Amino acid sequence: MSLPTPEGYYPLDEPGLRVWLAQRPALAAKVGGAPADWHITEVGDGNLNLVFLVRGAAGGVCVKQSLPYVRAAGESWPMPLERAFFEYQHQQVAGPHLAGLVPQIWHYDPLLYASVMELLSPHIILRQGLLAGRRYPQAVTAVAEFAARSAVLTSALAQPFEAVFDQAALFSRNHALTRVTAELVFADPFEDLPRNRWTSPELDEVAASVRADAALRAAVARLGHRFLTQQDALLHGDLHTGSVMVSDNDTRVIDPEFAVYGPVGFDTGAFLANLLMAYFSQPGHATAADDRRDHADWILQQAGVFWRHFAQRFDALWQAHADGDAWPRRLFVGEEGVFARARREHLQQVFADTLGFAGAEIIRRILGFAHNLDFEAIADRSQRAAAETRALTLARALLLQPQRFADIDSVLDSAQALVEAEAVAA
Amino acid sequence: MSLPTPEGYYPLDEPGLRVWLAQRPALAAKVGGAPADWHITEVGDGNLNLVFLVRGAAGGVCVKQSLPYVRAAGESWPMPLERAFFEYQHQQVAGPHLAGLVPQIWHYDPLLYASVMELLSPHIILRQGLLAGRRYPQAVTAVAEFAARSAVLTSALAQPFEAVFDQAALFSRNHALTRVTAELVFADPFEDLPRNRWTSPELDEVAASVRADAALRAAVARLGHRFLTQQDALLHGDLHTGSVMVSDNDTRVIDPEFAVYGPVGFDTGAFLANLLMAYFSQPGHATAADDRRDHADWILQQAGVFWRHFAQRFDALWQAHADGDAWPRRLFVGEEGVFARARREHLQQVFADTLGFAGAEIIRRILGFAHNLDFEAIADRSQRAAAETRALTLARALLLQPQRFADIDSVLDSAQALVEAEAVAA
Structure with a gap:
């Protein structure tokens, strides 16, 4: 070396x-x-x-x-x-x-x-399991629990700000991997760089149109700014389906080396994006014995389970542990309704962030340096390109038309509509 | 000792x-x-x-x-x-x-x-000058310049995030004074604590109604959360008219011991609030020779000059120095219009924050531990209470009805209307 x-x-x-x-x-x-x-x-x-x-x-x-x-x-x-x-x-x-x-x-x-x-055994990587057509009924709730616990319990919602500031200062030294994120997610896909790659020539036009879309670049830059400035809680930093190991009855999140304080929606957005990409990739993994439609439907449903479990647990953990300096619970004694509404409004912001970060994650996994096996394992190039194009269409909508997505179901419906429109056309 | x-x-x-x-x-x-x-x-x-x-x-x-x-x-x-x-x-x-x-x-x-x-000489504290009825025509533009330069040039808009993270980590150790802010601004005025004081008994009822207002507490708690998590730029942390020294042709901002990375609107909100409090206090400083109406009008006008200069300089500095990792300028070459719109939208958020933090600052300076000489120096207790009540009325509107304030002029008009309504009633 x-x-x-x-x-x-x-x-x-x-x-x-x-x-x-x-x-x-x-x-x-x-x-x-x-x-x-x-x-x-x-x-x-x-x-x-x-x-x-x-x-x-x-x-x-x-x-x-x-x-x-x-x-x-x-x-x-x-x-x-x-x-x-x-x-x-x-x-x-x-x-x-x-x-x-x-x-x-x-x-x-x-x-x-x-x-x-x-040593986790007999666990395998969740992404590999989904690729193989297997179901892990507890997996996404465990990941949602991981995200909700991280979001509340490492934050100033639950801790004195001094402890949070000290922890954030420690992880703020994680320069190298934070730079990887700042560049690979929030900048590279929008520049003509040799380390970018995509299914070519099939996606050449789409890649060029993404790079040419200034409004899209601005939407992603806004999220990049949030990533670097909104220090809510300790993020995993790379929470995709390849960072989760599963067995039939156990789920563990691994590889938090990108850990840094940041906006909660960055992790939830990354995981949602990877479930959506797994969904879009399913037709490419169809065999004579299994057209993968049921599996695709199940994955899409899991994306809904993931967000709803996260939202419910985030709210419940916040309510139960609001002893930190942000939103101190003692200020809302006897005013549970006002406090609940405040939590709901905050969660709406986390949801909006989640969708935006999900859009950015999809774009960078298809047009940037680090790709997902979900798409890479599709041997038929035109099928792969078609699946990737559908994912990119949703990503652009998430970033440019957020008002279309009032709740998680509207996201899942849009994803399904993209696949069904293709099925009808074919 | x-x-x-x-x-x-x-x-x-x-x-x-x-x-x-x-x-x-x-x-x-x-x-x-x-x-x-x-x-x-x-x-x-x-x-x-x-x-x-x-x-x-x-x-x-x-x-x-x-x-x-x-x-x-x-x-x-x-x-x-x-x-x-x-x-x-x-x-x-x-x-x-x-x-x-x-x-x-x-x-x-x-x-x-x-x-x-x-040694700044012949400078005096801006607050003392305003109290004495003196004008300092360049003072608020200098403070706006201080705020805009701090907001852009210490941030990831202008610097690599690594430098910003290192600086933020350093100031995140400023625990003691950050705790003072977290408690005195965002919590104390809403609790029944011995270190709170107010013009009593005149404001007893108002103080009780502030403590009883759960929606107001929620609005302030939301800002407290932003203060502890939104690490945009290096704040002064206590940017009031007592932190500014002026002579006829020179202005210096002093006492940045509360320095910490935080949301830009915290500093601009504090300064705006202190100008508004100076405005509301003017009738209490009227003499037979000077009813202070012109001086009050001039102070109110200066609040507008302050915000507009800040907004213009924030935008110009951002545009000129966008070489950091947040909103990298290189992504917007040839797309100046999109970049300008993005900056405008970001500035709207800073404006909204500014008004909210201004409301919180007014409340804590009238009902909390640390008071302003603008009001304290009013010998006539009922006049003082009347001025403080007007300020609190505006503060509550800023926090609870932000949709009423689309621009800085709507804030100044509301302040003026509160004083004029009183004048008519009297």
């Missing part, structure tokens, strides 16, 4: 990890048995890191290590190792509020920028 | 300051002549600090030192000394953008929590 790294850092490989873990008895005991018998595989399929699964007689651990560059781009795109530190800090700050919704992190190594955490 | 203080700290007095300054040749030279000949007076008339003016053969210096308690309340209300550090940091961060609008700080002493700064 040619990039400079701090003294003591080296990228783990299978033999190196075996030695390193064996030297740490508490961690080795979680794997169990003789180190020589451990089964180690590297499974990192994301854009950034090394991820090892280590299995042994007693169970196993997952080891995640930062690389000094963007894995999906190679050494030509350096990326500071510190992101592992912020992922660990997310667990320190938000973890106590998120028991059962995130993996436990057992050890953080500041030299290797590596975390050793709970 | 019974409160514990860090080693090396002692409160300055006249002999102590003379010795301390004489030991620092660069500073002593600014005073000039023999230390024994220096003329030293303590003039701190604010709520918090010691302020000494030192004059000598070459000119002079102003020395401002933190006390470990709130001066206006005594040792029963301790207050960390660090506020002097944040005032000094405000000059470090915002000072380069504010040349000629703030005093120069020549020295900061971290042991004494004291700053040595430019």
